[in-house]
Amino acid sequence: MHEFDLIRQIEPFAADHKDVKVGIGDDAAVTSSYAHKDVISCVDTICEGIHFKRSTLHLSDIGYKALAVNLSDIAAMGGMPRYYIVSLAMSPDWQEEEILEIYRGMNALAQHYGIILIGGDTVSSQNGLMVSVTVLGEIEKNRSLLRSSAREGDIVFVSGTLGDSRGGLELLLSRESAVPRTEQENALVGIHQRPEPQIALGQLLKESGCRIALNDISDGLSSETWELAEASNVCICLEEENIPVSEDATNLFGKQKGYEYALNGGEDFQLVGTVAKTHWPTIQSAAKEKGIRLSAIGSVEQEGSPQVLMQKNGERTVIKRAGYRHQ
Amino acid sequence: MHEFDLIRQIEPFAADHKDVKVGIGDDAAVTSSYAHKDVISCVDTICEGIHFKRSTLHLSDIGYKALAVNLSDIAAMGGMPRYYIVSLAMSPDWQEEEILEIYRGMNALAQHYGIILIGGDTVSSQNGLMVSVTVLGEIEKNRSLLRSSAREGDIVFVSGTLGDSRGGLELLLSRESAVPRTEQENALVGIHQRPEPQIALGQLLKESGCRIALNDISDGLSSETWELAEASNVCICLEEENIPVSEDATNLFGKQKGYEYALNGGEDFQLVGTVAKTHWPTIQSAAKEKGIRLSAIGSVEQEGSPQVLMQKNGERTVIKRAGYRHQ
DSSP states (O other): OOHHHHHHHHGGGSOOOTTEEEOBTBSSEEEEOOTTEEEEEEEEEEEBTTTBOTTTSOHHHHHHHHHHHHHHHHHTTTOEEEEEEEEEEEOTTSOHHHHHHHHHHHHHHHHHHTOEEEEEEEEEOSSSEEEEEEEEEEEETTOOOOGGGOOTTEEEEEESOBSHHHHHHHHHHHSOTTSOOOHHHHHHHHHHHSOOOOHHHHHHHHHTOOOEEEEEOSSOHHHHHHHHHHHHTEEEEEEGGGSOBOHHHHHHHOHHHHHHHHHHOOOOOOEEEEEEGGGHHHHHHHHHHTTOOEEEEEEEEEESSOEEEEEETTEEEEOOOOOOOOO | OOHHHHHHHHGGGSOOOTTEEEOBTBSSEEEEOOTTEEEEEEEEEEEBTTTBOTTTSOHHHHHHHHHHHHHHHHHTTTOEEEEEEEEEEEOTTSOHHHHHHHHHHHHHHHHHHTOEEEEEEEEEOSSSEEEEEEEEEEEETTOOOOGGGOOTTEEEEEESOBSHHHHHHHHHHHSOTTSOOOHHHHHHHHHHHSOOOOHHHHHHHHHTOOOEEEEEOSSOHHHHHHHHHHHHTEEEEEEGGGSOBOHHHHHHHOHHHHHHHHHHOOOOOOEEEEEEGGGHHHHHHHHHHTTOOEEEEEEEEEESSOEEEEEETTEEEEOOOOOOOOO
16 A cells, blocks of 8 residues: 555545644644643554454554553643544555554544544554554643652542453453453453543643642553652552452452452553542542542552552552553 | 663653653653744654664664654754654564663764653564654744645755665665775765754755745655645656766666666655745755755646656656655
């Protein structure tokens, strides 16, 4: 496939917008900037055989997810995504129609958030498919929610439930897709294949004006909480009984596995953060009003050498920074 | 290698700068924006076995080139590069020290242009190394130099000489690196391994305030001139005797090969563009003053159905949009 033909096919995904001065089809994209906003940018790459297999993700899911992981990063800063640029490296066994289907999956998610494709690059690879997505977003000046903002006395909170995505992955890896799934199983598989980036929650937290530390859960709760502890130089203590473990995962895989998936399963793309105790009730009810579940799962205990502890039945142990390692 | 360890090692490349509010180490980067500027963004990916082999590029050259191809895109818009974000996908046979050496190569080029690393992502791949670089830059509002600006009566110009990079690649592919090279051979190999993005020329052309169509030569003169013709919907006629074919390539590979490399060799990363005849002398001498060679190689003949012709001894033929295809 010639790159130029692909550009023509994906052009419909690059909607006209007054802030896009040059979109796909020139050397680089040109977009407006505003003096009262900062630019947020991030890139994430997913590789065939490592982050997905053709058996675990439909083609359109590959596109959806490659964009979703980036939107999750933008959400974790409290920002609004605006544009995306795609770089695809693909081996000769990938067909034009398959690549278009991947773009369609991205476009479905992009439309939901009003995000515009401003650039696309397609190159050959020797083996497999690699999708690298860059997302540009914006945030009011100096309002980004950083990992380094946790302070002693803060509540630690997390959104949604944890472990669903890993539960879904286990189902996908352990069974033929022809075997019919229960509703519960489908729910987990759906979360793995099409995770919902927490843009609305990121916005709500930023709008609150509170000092909030924030991180998205791409690798697992343990690993992301460690990142908060290290960036803020604090000790964080989590309470095992308050972690919102996926009920579906617990039902299907048992309590122990469910808990493991929640702690180290990864790819839930929920947000974990901290906020001062006094602000917590307001934050929690504001989220509830928008249909977003926030759970208090621990507290920031002291500043000093970074650490993450897990409390269970009054006993505390240091938790390992495990996280799901792709292969 | 744990990603976190890599981040610590590359942090020295992420210089402090007042416009970088959040650099590497959080979910996304946050940079200042200015109301009188537009944001320019582009991404390019290079893959092991396709765009380079360990035998054709040193480790630091891989990094240098992955960044350089993006800077060339920014140059072709008349923009100034400011920041870069790196996404690496690597198979287990790549070592930490090798990855650092790649970053060092990027850093060498970045320092030259005062560009700052604001994000880095490292993932596993099943096979080989893939380096995807995103560059963010800026340009005064509505001043970008587009491919679509060519008009009837324009002079077509090109910078530097063409075919050097392909000559260098041929030398690298055909010989053991242990065989000593002549100075002439080294010059070609150097241009292939460390092409110089034409940032200064892009700036000069933008500063001129003239209407200028511009494109960078990543695939080859034929293919890039076709892009100008199609984007501007014009017929372009090039004159064979005026194309600045690499003398070194001609000396080493003969006149015919030298010409082929110039037309379809690719990766010269020179700029090809068009400007009104009346402005050409000023543009050419302004470039000369900065030590940049610009050659007039043809003209824009008429608006209408896009075409690229080559004139030789009074005869004209349509040139094929060939370009070097990586494998």
